[in-house]
Amino acid sequence: MSNPVATTPVCSVVIPSYNCLAYLKQALISVEQQQVSNIEVIVVDDNSSDETWQWLQQQQISKPQLRSIKLSGNGPAYARNIAIQHAKAPLIAFLDADDTWLPGKLQRQINFHQAFPELSFSFTDYRHLGPNGEDRGTCFEFWPNYRHLVTQAKRYQIKHDAASSLFAENVVGTSTVMASRSALLDCFAFDEQLPSAEDWDLWLKLALSGPVAVANFCDCQYLMRDGSESSKSQLRIKAMHTIYQRYAPKVAKQSSQALTQAKARIATAEAELCNEEHQRLSAIIARLKALFLSPSRRRLIETLADTRNLMLLR
Missing domain, CATH: 1.25.40 (Serine Threonine Protein Phosphatase 5, Tetratricopeptide repeat)
Incomplete structure (x- = not known):
């Protein structure tokens, strides 16, 4: 993320953040470690009170590919939708501020989308981490319809039953998703009227609108923060x-x-x-x-x- 892009970026990375500065720094480091130069990174600060905005302004001085948007606390669905509207790339990769990508994730996913431009979206397996970094297992090994993928050769593949399988089991981790920006705009992206589960709703809309790919690479680490209400x-x-x-x-x-x-x-x-x-x-x-x-x-x-x-x- 050190060189400015002279042409349209190949991918826009969308990161909503709310009072998550300590984790956000690690998320952005994991994006830098992808070593994919022709991207833009859009961080949406949703009215944080932990100096996230000030820190982002300083970071943008040395990182021209980093863009920031300030909102007034409208929630993650609205924040992601605003970022999608502002994105310049044909591909959108989502990353939550408290998650991190593993090296190679972004380039592998970009390569597959470029080979199959008709894809609406793709997703990968991911690993759950506890608050102290303890390993709590992968997503796919937990769900019966996806467990068999864990032992297969590591690859991307088109999932022809995506709509029904994702309706049965919502295995998609938002931070593993790459989607076509045009497909997102065609289906109006995240439903801001839903009180929750707007991610599941979007994956179903996309799965019904075009092909979906899945990879059994464990390319993301998902932080499980305790204390749900x-x-x-x-x-x-x-x-x-x-x-x-x-x-x-x-x-x-x-x-x-x-x-x-x-x-x-x-x-x-x-x-x-x-x-x-x-x-x-x-x-x-x-x-x-x-x-x-x-x-x-x-x-x-x-x-x-x-x-x-x-x-x-x-």
Whole structure:
């Protein structure tokens, strides 16, 4: 990120940030380490109070490819949409301020998109890290429909059932995504009216509008910050129901099984919320619903664990 671009950048990196300066510095270092020169990096400061804006202005003096936008606290969906509108490149790569890319990620993804320009978007596997850097496993190894990719040869491939598989299991990490800017604009990008889960909504829109590619490279590190609130869980579940109703008719034409798997995932989220709110019996009922809809060893273990915890409380 040291040389100014004389031509249209090949890729615009979009990073929304809110009171995340310590992590943002590491995110930008990981972009620099990609060693891809012809890019622009757009950081959207969404009304931070931690001197993010001042730091960005100083960084732009020595890093001409870095652009900053100041907003008044409208949330990540609006922030990303503003950055997409301002982006100059035909490809958009998303990175959250508290995540980092591993070396080679950006060039591999650019190369694949340039070889297949009809792609609406692509995504990769990623690794979960705890607050102290502890390894909490990869995304794909957690989800049954994607677990088999972990052991395959490392490569990008077109996923022909993308809409139904992503409806069943939202495995897409935003910080792994590269998308066509024209495809994003055609589907109006992130839905700012959704209270949560606007990322899942966008991946489904894009998957229904054009080809999708997936790579089993673990090219991103995703920070899992503790301390989620039940109010946020409530908003996410509300949004999941809205998105289910929005896309179920189209997905049903591809896979009826994807509908039951999505229902099971929503029921699991409801069980987790019930546990957060100490509604133990309701949690078990939701677990049983999920287990009935989409049986799995993990769901059976979760149901038995919740049942055991309820019995111990009596």
